[in-house]
Amino acid sequence: MDEKTTSILVPSGIGDIFWIMAKMESFLKEQNISNPEIFIQQGNGADGIMKQRALPFIEKFSFVKAGGYLITGNQFQAFKDGYLHDKANLFYDIAGCDLFLTFNGSLRMGRELADVSPQWETNWYPEMIRSDYQIQKGKEYSSNYGSYVVAYFVPHGMYQGWLVQFQKEKIYESMKSIVRETGKKIILIGATWDDTELKDFFLQKAKQDNLQDSFINLVGETSLDDILALVENCSLMYGFPSGVSFLAPYYKKQTLILWNDYFCEDFHWNCVVPESRTNWYHALQTYKHDLRVVTKKLLECCDA
Numbered sequence: 001m002d003e004k005t006t007s008i009l010v011p012s013g014i015g016d017i018f019w020i021m022a023k024m025e026s027f028l029k030e031q032n033i034s035n036p037e038i039f040i041q042q043g044n045g046a047d048g049i050m051k052q053r054a055l056p057f058i059e060k061f062s063f064v065k066a067g068g069y070l071i072t073g074n075q076f077q078a079f080k081d082g083y084l085h086d087k088a089n090l091f092y093d094i095a096g097c098d099l100f101l102t103f104n105g106s107l108r109m110g111r112e113l114a115d116v117s118p119q120w121e122t123n124w125y126p127e128m129i130r131s132d133y134q135i136q137k138g139k140e141y142s143s144n145y146g147s148y149v150v151a152y153f154v155p156h157g158m159y160q161g162w163l164v165q166f167q168k169e170k171i172y173e174s175m176k177s178i179v180r181e182t183g184k185k186i187i188l189i190g191a192t193w194d195d196t197e198l199k200d201f202f203l204q205k206a207k208q209d210n211l212q213d214s215f216i217n218l219v220g221e222t223s224l225d226d227i228l229a230l231v232e233n234c235s236l237m238y239g240f241p242s243g244v245s246f247l248a249p250y251y252k253k254q255t256l257i258l259w260n261d262y263f264c265e266d267f268h269w270n271c272v273v274p275e276s277r278t279n280w281y282h283a284l285q286t287y288k289h290d291l292r293v294v295t296k297k298l299l300e301c302c303d304a
Helices: 014-031 045-049 054-058 077-084 104-108 132-145 159-165 168-182 197-208 224-232 243-250 265-270 274-278 291-303
Strands: 006-010 036-042 065-071 090-094 097-101 148-152 185-188 215-217 236-239 255-259 281-285
Touching (some): 014 054, 014 104, 014 243, 036 054, 054 224, 077 097, 077 104, 104 265, 132 185, 148 168, 148 243, 168 197, 168 236, 168 291, 185 197, 197 215, 224 243, 236 243, 236 291, 243 255, 255 265, 255 291, 265 281
Parallel strands (some): 006 036, 006 097, 148 185, 185 215, 236 255, 255 281
Antiparallel strands (some): 090 097
């Protein structure tokens, strides 16, 4: 007789999924689930096509099966209670799935993942499958770019608040300092929907400063495996908070994230591998730190 499949709905962000996977193995054992199938919750409209990296990310974890995407919208009560607020982490019979699991709401309220639903142990280093392609691309990136910095900056949605406090000119100047002081290349990354005027601004400024060979544009040109290969082999991850930014500490890479007061400050730290917080992860706030402080910390990271 076939094992019963348990369908589990999860949010679509890479970071959201990573936090879930950190608890998933213990969760499955405690819940006596032997055949889990993971479905990705999608919003309506444009958001429905904006998270297509999520399913390949699920496939990186051997202890679950990737099911597919479900367009559910973001207005159902369990999403509000578990993703936006810290009311619960596990919900039953949601959008045709047996379960809906999320830790986003708890973390964004400043809680430590280990303290959230503590009956499920937290493993901040769940094993991720590295494809042959990812391994080969990592070698190619190291060969082509030498010691490089991965940079993730976008202007849409909540990040508009970041750019009000730490303007695009300051971001460029901080990256220019890396190039001129260390000789490292800047690799601009992002998905197809991140191909915006902000990226164009950085490239235009680099050309004006005769630094065009040191700013490499890969925005909209990378698969998930490409992104993971870039991050796994970089010397520094620099940018706004995102799922990809949160994975750099997992790979034990120097990481500097610029935060805004959109999220509480505890979340600025609780979102990443705990041991990284006093070693290779650094959080600076756009409402506290000026260009001088950011640049100084970046150069320290490059020397680490």
